[in-house]
Amino acid sequence: MGSYDVIFYILSIVSLGAALGVIFFPSPIYSALMLAITMSGLAAMFFTLEAYFLAGVQLIVYAGAVVVLFVMVLMLFDLRKESQPFSGQKISNFFKAGIIAAASMALIIPLSTVFFIRTEKTKPVTTVDLAGTLFTKYVFAFEAIGILLLVVLVGALALAKSRGGTHE
Amino acid sequence: MSNALHVGLNHYLVVSSLLFMIGVAGVLVRKNVIVILMSIELMLNAVNLSFAAFSHFNQEPGGQVMVFFVMAIAAAEAAIGLAIAVAVYRKFNGIEIKLFENLKG
Incomplete structure (x- = not known):
């Protein structure tokens, strides 16, 4: 396991953990901060994929503009404690999501071994x-x-400009 | 495939699909519209990651061009979604997804 692999595993753990934080923190402002961490982790993953320009754009557009947009909009709202941040049938929803996840993994992993053609580094995309x-x-x-x-x-x-609703 | 820990395309695709599923779970379980929009951003980013991984491992610049387009669409979607959320908040004084069923014509 080289340093490239270790960096990949660290980045994927950080990104996936922060993504779980986005959906599990009850307060939306913490979700926005976790979203910024996820975006930064993905930008670093683009670096490992030698997509340097893409990594810069990811940092500027997502970790910069989009997350700031979310935080600005959250600032406009009244951030009182949500009585029930998760919807009612939580267990069954997670069950469904888990089934879809398992099915997509079972599809993607064999398919990717079929379509994975080249492993040697010939000429990276500049x-x-x-x-x-x-x-x-x-x-x-x-x-x-x-x-x-x-x-x-x-x-x-x-x-x-609209006042909410088209009838007034 | 001698060493399963050696990072290749499959590893990126697994991370990408896990990230996508976390996004789907967020859309399913949360009530706050802002957090639902954030989960949609997570899903779009998962797709971006798999595009970039395919582009890298096949030496094909088309995948990275697609990532640019997805980023532009995602920024536009976030702007419009948040504008709708602000309009709904002004009308109904709340941003739960349940309030959107009151919207008519």
């Missing part, structure tokens, strides 16, 4: 490759994302 692919092969999707973001901007403004 940021230059990434930019070249993004602006040539996927340029139409890139433009579509731009239009989508414009629509989202207008929609968020419309939602923020």
Whole structure:
């Protein structure tokens, strides 16, 4: 077991533990902090996958912008103690989630051994490759994302201006 | 597959599917809309991790491009979801998912 493996196991334990913290802390503000830890752990995992630019974007967009957005919105709400943060039939829901998890693992692990073709390091994907692919092969999707973001901007403004409900 | 502890694509996929299932469990068991949105972000991040892992182990930049698109969609989704949550809070003075059943046209 090399240092790469040890780093992977530490990062996965931190990320999965923080993800469990997101769903088990009763107070949403602690969930937001745990979400920031999960995002940072995943950014470090992108580093181990040699996706350096992606790791930077993950830190800026998720650990920076999205988590700050969640915390800002939580600030607007009245953070009184929730009487019952978990929904009623908790045990059966966890049972269902466990069954889906086991089924997906049973599917993914054999499938990934089938599709796992290369193990030797030939040529890692660099940021230059990434930019070249993004602006040539996927340029139409890139433009579509731009239009989508414009629509989202207008929609968020419309939602923020409305007084809640369309009948007043 | 001589050494099961040696990290390969499978390990990343297992972590990714576990993270996805934690997200699904969060959506199922929580009542707070904000925490449900956070769980959705967890699921999107799990998908990002598997995209990046496939991209790395197949030396194919397309997977990383997909991660960019997923990040843009996820940020847009969080913004709209939180805007809806704020609107519902103003109307009903609470952010439980149960209140969303009162929404009509």
